[in-house]
Amino acid sequence: MKKDSVLKVVTQKLPSNDAMRLFHGRGGRTPGWEQVNIEVYPPVLWVIIYQAIDETELQAMLNALLPDCDKLRIKSIYIQRRYETGNPVQVFYGNDDYLDRDFQVEEARLNYWVNLGRNQNTGLFLDMCEGRRWLRENAKGKNVLNLFSYTCSLGISAAEGDARSVVNIDMAKGAVKRGQQNLALNDVPCVSNTFIAQDIFKMIKKLTQKGPFDILVADPPSFQSKAFDVRKDYEKLLLKLAPALADDAMLMLCLNSPALDTQFIHDLVARVFENYKFIQRLPNPEVLADVNEEASLKVMLYQLNN
């Protein structure tokens, strides 16, 4: 695809108050751009290059954008090269005021801390915005368990949706602390927000005591050494957690592994639960369109019917 078409896609949502993915080359629908994703964390345009590529077209596209940066409210453009050791970041335009330091961004009127730098994760997974939307719209009055919470954006979205209570749990202490800081940025109606920094498998008994939960959110890594392996551990986790769930609990089960499809989750749920209904796979935001939809992020909703 010519740089002009990508430029059009990148700029059509700008200027934006919200942080969001603007271009998803990883979806494979733009020949020659498969290794590039572009996001906006206002006021920074954040370009990620996953594998070494001929950058001529990309740089031409970014140069063509420069005259409009003021109008598009872009103060800096950073390029992170994931294929180089340590994920170095180049300041392509502007200054390094937003590099390697915490700043706040907004999504759907909620605020989050992010940090753009050598880390692969910024603090907010922008591709999960529809999961957050669903929780804002459906968590009212519910007891929500948010597993693998990371910086708790899904839990905070449930709290914003007037959940009765939210329990967030992740083994990464820093992420959970960031989750507490994120909650503090927002004036949410839910007053019962719990943050647990612990391996989920070590907490199952205690979690069961905190139940029954009306909504279970699970967004695990596909593989994290010594922590979680979707192929082996997802089923084990659901089996152990089943007693903590309300009879009619909703399950939001996420899977971000291109190698595993929606059937993997269907089979998993069928092995663990007897009575349930598949509700839907949440549609991904349009920008995430993929040549193979089964490879893209899967956010699956089921309801128990016990």
Ligand SMILES: C[S@@+](CC[C@H](N)C(=O)[O-])C[C@H]1O[C@@H](n2cnc3c(N)ncnc32)[C@H](O)[C@@H]1O
């Ligand atoms: C994909 S991230 C979750 C993203 C998060 N749901 C969001 O929307 O921001 C996966 C998280 O799982 C956590 N994790 C992996 N294995 C774990 C385990 N056994 N117990 C607790 N947390 C775990 C990691 O620390 C990481 O923060």
